[in-house]
Amino acid sequence: MCIVYKRLVKMAEGESVKVAVRVRPFNSREKQMNAKLCIRMEGATTYINDIDGGDEEKFFTFDYSYWSYDGFDDVDGYLTPSNDHYADQKKVFDDVGVGIRDNSWNGFNCSLFAYGQTGSGKSYSIIGYGKNKGVVPLYCEDLFIKMAELQQENPDNQYQVQFAMLEIYNESVFDLLAGNRKALKIRQSKQRGFFVQGLEKTPVGSYKEIEDRMAEGTANRTVAATKMNATSSRAHTVVELTLTQKIKTGGANMTKTSVVNLVDLAGSERAASTGATGATLKQGAAINKSLSALGNVIAALAAASEGKKKVIVPFRDSSLTMILKNALGGNSKTVMIAALSPASVNYEETLSTLRFADRAKQIKTKATVNESPTDKLIRELKEENDKLKKMLEGGVIDQSMVKDEDEEDISDEEVQARLQALMDENNAEKASMEQEWKEKLEEAQKAIEALKAEQSRKQEMMTTTPHIMNLNDDEQLCGMIVFFFEDGSENKVGAKGAEPPNEIELSGLEIETSHCTISHSNGKLLMVVTDEAKVYVNGEYVSGKLELMHGDRLLLGANNMFTVVNPGERETAEKAGITYHKFTYHDAMAEIQNLGSGDDAQKGEELLQQDIAELGPMIGEVNAMSCAMDKKVKFDIVVMPEEGKRRRTAMVSMFSYLTSCSYLLSREEFISRKYKMEEMYQQFVEGDETWKSVPSSEDPFVEDENKETTIGTVSISLKSLGYLFEQEQTLTITNYQGAQKGELRVEYYPVKEDGSIITEEDDIFVDDPDSLVGQPLRFILKIPYARGVPKRFENVFCRYRYFLDTDYTTTGHVTGQNPEFNFSQSHSCVPVTDQFIDYLEKQSLVIEVVGTQIPVPVKPGDERTTKQLMASNFSVNQTPIALMDPEKQMMMSELESTKRRAKKQQNKLIKVQELIDAAKNEQSETISVVDLQRILESNADSMGIAVAGLLAALKFKSRK
Ligand SMILES: Nc1ncnc2c1ncn2[C@@H]1O[C@H](COP(=O)(O)OP(=O)(O)OP(=O)(O)O)[C@@H](O)[C@H]1O
Structure with a gap:
């Protein structure tokens, strides 16, 4: 039977992407540098001032301009407004989060993404820190509260939330919840558009579970980042929440599905070149293909929304743009939060973020309610039935509604019978679908229970069993990797591939197959370091056997940093009134650089120390990469006097064993180059050989000879x-x-x-x-x-x-x-x-x-590897080579000149002595003043002023 009916899908009006910008307070680095504020906001308008450069003030108007720079009090950890201007997390949620919530309940796809340079506040707005919860937690909490309420009101309705988390790193897509890290393919289908094949969706029953899943995803991200030696801010993270509602309306079921994408984009500075000083390296440019592609897509969509014809939107250009196609190009209600730094030093970057946001607000999307196709059919059939019934009652029957086009007219009874048959069919299908739904739900429930049990076991162990947990540069990745030590256990720690396998497998630079052993006996942790393995405890290079204490910081290899947690010891200490300092990754790294906190040191000196602490581990990493790939280059931190100032600045020297040339890189140049090295190293780790054929002009380990x-x-x-x-x-x-x-x-x-x-x-x-x-x-x-x-x-x-x-x-x-x-x-x-x-x-x-x-080429026949070359003059502890301040340098330089002059004079005097001695021989041990005068005079030119005085004295004497 063929039913002809009119499609009743409601198409929403084209709607602009909602854009909010938000400016954060100065961070401690900016404060130390006496940063200047370059942003102001009035209403929805943001103004940016080029304080250092002198360009005229520019302004941009958005849906929301959030001022979070000042005007708040810290009340028990929550940043609470002290005036009307300040936008706290609640305000952002009320404007942005509530819209997403309502839209998702109405069955629309929604997307929220955060854009901005590293450290500008993306994670703060999206996820939040501590009590200052961001949009995602607030949205999720709200979602489950409303779900419980609705469930209570209508026990027949069913609701389900599924969670997925993926990461786009270097154009590959990884499922962060999958046990193994395997790149997934992006496929395209007519119905679904682009989708990630094989992405695991886990059912979740509460915000706590979402948090746990996120923690699990983040932990996987941390492990991968450690292995690839990449900084987190280089990857894009997408959290995908699918809300399915099965609602009984009248006799029919309606299933609405909405996908909410929460996207934490990589730092926007990765899209462009990094060195803002003009000494930009070509290697630093366009590092993140996905982010630059996103810029192009947004520009094209903005042009299309302005009515420009023939705009081709290059969604296919990158993984990110394919995944976000729905969010940007069509069926989604989309919100963007652009995070801004308030400091004038970031002027260029902030201006480009504002321009990006400005273009994004011109994009229009068309979102439709996502009903399940079956439900839609049932609903439409029911509507058709109602229509037919009405026609029957009114005595007017449009037979074409229930018969084939080429069929003869049929009787009213036949119409009714066909209608009934249709209804029966629908009912049967409905029942089977409901059964399937019930089974799925039960399955999901079981999975949730199992996860809960696992989680509470872990929770229990955290408070009773000694363990180590990771410290990371990125606050959000701290505590994501935990290894427990059961009483009586002996745990071998090392890289994968040991026989028998290590109990604790680590990956990353300079992790040996057998690195160390940590055993637990009766509340005490003992570590035995394998010979030659690199282990630092509380900043000290250690070897052999030692006891680990609560609060100790461990660095295993180049970048696996952990802190020791021993609940028993902590408890005893707390009883005695001792509280432990909570070490951050930076504290721990600074400790290794042996720099101390520098409480009473000068401000510039503190900044220098911070830079050294930051660069130190990076130098270790790039040197290890250079060894792994045998790049014949060695890096070191050097401290240079800052021009014109009595300040010193940390730079990086890059020495090529191939040419014996060394080059100095500024901190920015070096960091930008390091991103490129990581990319190369990733290919190396993955066995992809492309890195070997990179032309030297693009190789981050090679410097332009004419530099x-x-x-x-x-x-x-x-x-x-x-x-x-x-x-x-x-x-x-x-x-x-x-x-x-x-x-x-x-x-x-x-x-x-x-x-x-x-x-x-x-x-x-x-x-x-x-x-x-x-x-x-x-x-x-x-x-x-x-x-x-x-x-x-x-x-x-x-x-x-x-x-x-x-x-x-x-x-x-x-x-x-x-x-x-x-x-x-x-x-x-x-x-x-x-x-x-x-x-x-x-x-x-x-x-x-x-x-x-x-360049001085290497001697023919010297086939030493980078590792061997470095071993010949490489110190484990990368303490800066020269720590000389300009004043001292000046004094040294004067001293050296004086010494040289003195040396010359000395040589001349020796010569005079020799002449005198020679004269003495002739004159049998005595020499007359006249003779001496003669000798000196005949050598006066070559002897200079040193003897001039002596000569004058002699002349005076001889005259007398
Ligand atoms: N609105 C705000 N109010 C107070 N502090 C903020 C605000 N936004 C950001 N911060 C602080 O600034 C720091 C950097 O923010 P955040 O980690 O969110 O940056 P990000 O852009 O996500 O960085 P990354 O790209 O490295 O992940 C954090 O310490 C955060 O607490």
Whole structure:
């Protein structure tokens, strides 16, 4: 039988993507750096100010602009508004979360995604921290409360929530709930659009269970991140919640399914190049294909929504855009939260986030209610039946509704009979579907019970059994990996593949097959470290046997960091009134760098220490990667004086064993390069050989041979200028390791308005530099030459930044060991300000001597691996090589020059002595003053001033 009926699907009106932006408070790093606020908000409008660059203020209007920068009190851990301006988590949920909740109950697909640079507050808004729960937990809690209420009101209705969690990393899709990490395929079907084949959906019965599943997913993510040595902020995480409602309406059942996608995107800076300083590396660009593809998709959709024709939306370009196609391109109600940093240092990144959000708000989606096809059919049949009944009652029968087109007219009885048959068929189908539903539900219930039991067992063990749990750079990944030690157990720890298998299998850099053993006996934990395995306990490199105590920090290999939890010990300590400090990953890493907390150190010094603590483990990782792939490169942390400031800054040196060239990378350049290395390393781990054929111009382990390198620096104090004195100095060029790389002649002379040098005759005296304030000050800086520059550099030049200059002043390029720069430049400060006097007093002019390196190829026959090469000069503890402050460097440099001068004088005096000795021999042990005078005079040119005084004295004596 063929039923002809009209489709009754209601299509919602095209609806824009809802866009909210949110600005967070300064973080501690920004506070320490005295960051400047560059965002303000009025109503729904966000303004951004280019404080450092001076571009005009820009503004953008969104559905919501959330001010979370200030105006709050910490009440018991919850950040509570102290004025109307501040948007707390509740406000965000009320605006954004409630909409998602209502839409999902109405059967619409919904998507919420968070965009923004790393650390801008994406996770805070989506997931939240501690009591400040984000949209996801609040939505889920609300979902289950409402579900319980509805269930009570209508016991016949059935509701189910399923949970799935996936990760997109380097274009591969991984099910975070699957036991094994295997990349899944994205497929496309007419009905479902793009979908991830084989993605596991787990039924969940409460928010607690969702939390547990999320924790499980996050733990799997942590293990994978440790193994691949990747930072979490590089992956996109998608949580997918499917809400199915089986509702009895009248006689029919209605099943509504809505999928809610919660997407935590990778840090947006990964989409673009990282080095904001202009020293951008090509390797740093477009690292995350998915994120750049998302930008293109959004731009195309925005253009299409503006009515542009022939827009092709490149959904197929990346895994992320395929998965989000529904959310962005069609059947979904979509919300985006763009997270903003308030600090002017992040201006460029924040502006690009605002632009991205601005484009996103132009996108229109069309969401339809998702009914199950069977239910829809039943409902539509019922509607048809009602219609037919009405027709029957009214005596008008449209027979075409129940007969085939080519069939003859049929009797009213036949119409009724067919109708009845149809109803019976529907009822039978309904019953079978209900049975199937019931069975599925029972199955789900059992699975939930089993999980609950497992969970409570774990919970119990956490409070009774000693264990270690992981510490991670990303707060959300801490405590995700837990290994328990049962009493009487001996647990071998090491990489996979040991025979018999290790009880605790770890993956990651520098994990040995047999790394260590941890045994538990009567509340005591004993660790035995295998020879040569890398283990740090509380910052100390350890070997052999030792007892582990509650609160200890363990670093196994390069990046598996754990903290020891011994509930028995903790309890005893707590009874005695002792509370343990909660160590973060950074504390633990800083401890390994042996840096201490630096409570009373200067602010700049603290920042430096933070940078070193951050870079230290990264250096360990990249060196281990270099060894694993035999890249013949070694990295080290170096500490450089920051130009113009009495501050030091951490940088990274990259030394190539192939060319003996070393290059300096800024922290940003290095981090951006490291992402690329991780990508390469991932291919290596996965046995994908593409990394071997990467051209050297794109290889993060290779540096451009023509890159300019700092040979060394000299620091010269400009203090004398404050007294209008000149200065002429020959200063030692010191490289970052404190080694001398030649000498540089630097001179400066205060000058008058006409450019002539101020001399004593001018009779201008300044007792107090402050008296110069308001007056003009001009001087000439000369860099005549350098001496003894290492042979392996060519195209040598000097550069420096004077006072507030942002650009370098540069000398000409000269090749040779004794380059003559003949450089002279006039500088001024008109009028002199307090700030300038401060600059003269407290800072020094750092002159960098720069050149390009001439590669020295490896000796033929040297086939040592990177590991062997590093072992020959590699220290386990990556303590920075040179920790010299500019002042000390200046003093050292002066001292070195003096020493050299002294040495020369000494040589000359030795020569004089020799001559005298020779004369003595001739003159049988005595020498007349006249003869001595003659000897000295005939050698005076080569002896210089040292003997001039002596000669004068002799002349005086002989005259007498
Ligand atoms: N609105 C806010 N109010 C108070 N603190 C916030 C807010 N947003 C973020 N923070 C804090 O800023 C820090 C960074 O935030 P968060 O971890 O959410 O950033 P993210 O963008 O998710 O970073 P990543 O990309 O590394 O995951 C956290 O310590 C968080 O507590």
